[in-house]
Amino acid sequence: MRKDYLIIGLIILVIGIITEVGFGFQFKSFEATKNWQVTYYIVPESGIWGDDIGTDTFPINFNYDPLNIATERTEAIGFKSNTEINVLKDTNIEFSIVADDGVIRLIIDGEVLINLEAPDPDKEETSAKFLTVGAHFLEVQYYQLVPVLEDDAHASFRMLMPGEEQRTLLSSGGISLILTGVYTTLISQKRNKSQPKNQVQKDIIYVIFIFIYLFITFYTLLFLL
Numbered sequence: 316m317r318k319d320y321l322i323i324g325l326i327i328l329v330i331g332i333i334t335e336v337g338f339g340f341q342f343k344s345f346e347a348t349k350n351w352q353v354t355y356y357i358v359p360e361s362g363i364w365g366d367d368i369g370t371d372t373f374p375i376n377f378n379y380d381p382l383n384i385a386t387e388r389t390e391a392i393g394f395k396s397n398t399e400i401n402v403l404k405d406t407n408i409e410f411s412i413v414a415d416d417g418v419i420r421l422i423i424d425g426e427v428l429i430n431l432e433a434p435d436p437d438k439e440e441t442s443a444k445f446l447t448v449g450a451h452f453l454e455v456q457y458y459q460l461v462p463v464l465e466d467d468a469h470a471s472f473r474m475l476m477p478g479e480e481q482r483t484l485l486s487s488g489g490i491s492l493i494l495t496g497v498y499t500t501l502i503s504q505k506r507n508k509s510q511p512k513n514q515v516q517k518d519i520i521y522v523i524f525i526f527i528y529l530f531i532t533f534y535t536l537l538f539l540l
């Protein structure tokens with residue numbers, strides 16, 4: 316058994332477990348009760364809704380770049396969509412939308428939260444809203460500008476609890492550290508004295524390198540986000 320491997324392994328393992336306990340458990344503060352129910356329309360003039368041309372469903376977080384129906388048709392199109400979420404505890408929720416070649420609008424409980432004009436290229440806007448416990452009604456509307464600018468119309472939507480991305484990232488870092496810690500602890504049990512000394516030193520340097528790499532990577536990313 317190699318004590319130095321064991322100590323390094325256990326230190327990495329403990330840091331990984333602390334990170335995972337601190338950031339790995341996220342309690343959902345909302346849940347989507349259904350997918351987006353989508354109706355497509357012809358848009359004869361910017362902002363004017365013409366005949367409806369079909370229906371669709373989108374997952375609760377969607378990213379259509381390009382929006383297929385816009386690439387299949389020469390005239391401008393748009394869609395109106397709605398869904399419902401159930402908020403489990405009073406909370407701020409971040410909403411992020413992206414559009415290209417048109418206008419996208421997010422309406423929550425009848426109130427416009429985001430109205431984003433994005434003629435070309437892509438534009439993104441994020442806004443948080445405090446929502447109380449219970450059901451809330453969401454609508455997203457998108458239409459291409461007339462005349463049609465390009466054939467790469469883009470519409471995307473996602474919703475997150477504040478800090479969710481950073482917590483997910485730290486949680487992945489915690490899991491990497493736990494795995495590295497377990498691996499190092501396990502190899503500490505396998506080594507024996509017949510191992511050539513320079514090989515052992517190389518192994519130690521390798522493990523320390525992995526540890527430093529993981530540590531720097533996920534803390535750097537944390538500060539960047």
Ligand SMILES: [Ca+2]
Nearest residue numbers: 415435465467
């Ligand atoms: Ca474009």
